[in-house]
Amino acid sequence: MAALAFGIAGCKPLPPSKDPSLFTAEEAQGAEVYRVYCARCHYPTTTQGLKGPGLQALTKVKAMPSGAPPTDERLTQTIKYGHGMMPATQISDDDLQPLLAYLKTL
Numbered sequence: 001m002a003a004l005a006f007g008i009a010g011c012k013p014l015p016p017s018k019d020p021s022l023f024t025a026e027e028a029q030g031a032e033v034y035r036v037y038c039a040r041c042h043y044p045t046t047t048q049g050l051k052g053p054g055l056q057a058l059t060k061v062k063a064m065p066s067g068a069p070p071t072d073e074r075l076t077q078t079i080k081y082g083h084g085m086m087p088a089t090q091i092s093d094d095d096l097q098p099l100l101a102y103l104k105t106l
């Protein structure tokens with residue numbers, strides 16, 4: 001199931017990610033949060049799977065791998081409470097907001 005989703009996403013050209021040199025302070029902070037909490041399971045620059053699906057263009061596509069829309073609410077739920085095989089992440093709101101900003105640059 002997951003492999004199928006990666007396959008489909010891999011066939012379509014994705015919109016480019018924002019150049020890190022153009023990051024706002026919040027996005028740069030979010031990149032650091034991502035490195036700490038998410039990078040060991042998700043590649044940010046491809047849709048290739050690591051432990052979880054690659055998150056390139058996550059918020060620019062209509063649906064995430066599960067089929068849910070990539071809204072702030074849904075992302076917050078996924079991050080805070082986990083999703084399927086993904087464990088919940090203990091994260092403060094001070095880290096969550098920059099992380100959401102960063103995810104939108106992917």
Ligand code: HEC
Binds near residue numbers: 075
């Ligand atoms: C221990 C590994 C692990 C960590 C850490 C992790 N994830 Fe995941 N993530 C997964 C797996 C596995 C899935 C696929 C879950 C499923 O559909 O069963 C997933 C799925 C997702 C999805 C897709 C949800 C959907 O509805 O399709 C998003 C978005 C996501 N993760 C974001 C994050 C973010 C952001 C972080 C950091 C706060 C993070 N993940 C940390 C393993 C992880």
